[in-house]
Amino acid sequence: MKKLLRIGIFDSGAGGLTVVKSILEHRFFDEIVYYGDTARVPYGTKDPATITRYALEALEFFKNFDLDLLVTACNSVSAHALPEMRANADFPVYGVIDPGIRALRNSGLDPSARILILGTRATVQSGRYQQGIEAAGYSNIEAVSPSLFVPVVEEGLFEGPVLKSVMEHYFKDIETPDAVILGCTHFPLIADAIRDYFPNAPLMIHSGEAIAEHLQEEGYTPHRVEKSDLKIFASENPDNLKAIAKKWLQQ
DSSP: OOOOOEEEEEESSSTTHHHHHHHHHHTOOSEEEEEEOTTSOOOTTSOHHHHHHHHHHHHHHHTTSOOSEEEEOOHHHHHHTHHHHHHHOSSOEEOSHHHHHHHHHTTTOOTTOOEEEEEOHHHHHHTHHHHHHHHTTOOOEEEEOOTTHHHHHHTTOOSSHHHHHHHHHHHTTOOOOSEEEEESTTGGGGHHHHHHHSTTOOEEEEHHHHHHHHHHHTTOOTTOSSOOEEEEEESSOHHHHHHHHHHHHOO
16 A cells, blocks of 8 residues: 655744645645644744744644654744754654755856845844855845735735735835745745736745755655645634635635
């Protein structure tokens, strides 16, 4: 009998559903267990020690599920807590920052391209994206922390005047980039609106597709299963998270 494969995906709230979407589309795993720490979202405004503590508490939750691997969809966790999570897990733990940098490097963009990183304050201040992108040969880099995007997404506002006003607040002085790194898993939910704001449709790189490509490189087989079974859990108001999942994932 074929061994059932089970992946855990962890995020501070609804944003990690963007990773779930890509994993579902690639059909790597028989079962996906998603946990959103909605009681304490957002993580990106917290200090590194607090982010690490929350991440290790989430890890304890996942130890109940006999996982084959865990993806920390949260960029803030990937920036600050990945070594501690790996040290305390008996299964592989993947972050999303390195796959995103790899996707940029594989894009073929000219080294002079303008790269805009959008991330939480904790992610941007860690410098992980900036250092990795510089190491990949790019030097024209700008990093912005549009913190209000996270509560907007958690409210399910993926378009409309509120989102447009928030984008204008953060983007009005930014020159159109050649590539945008969506360095928070909440941001792909509003990727179309971000792309529409800039006139020349910049390349968008987000964690979901980047981690899917990374898992293929790690030997996981796409289209292995007919359909993955998705289980969704939340630390608070799971019905709201499931409603967002239904809208975003269309299932």
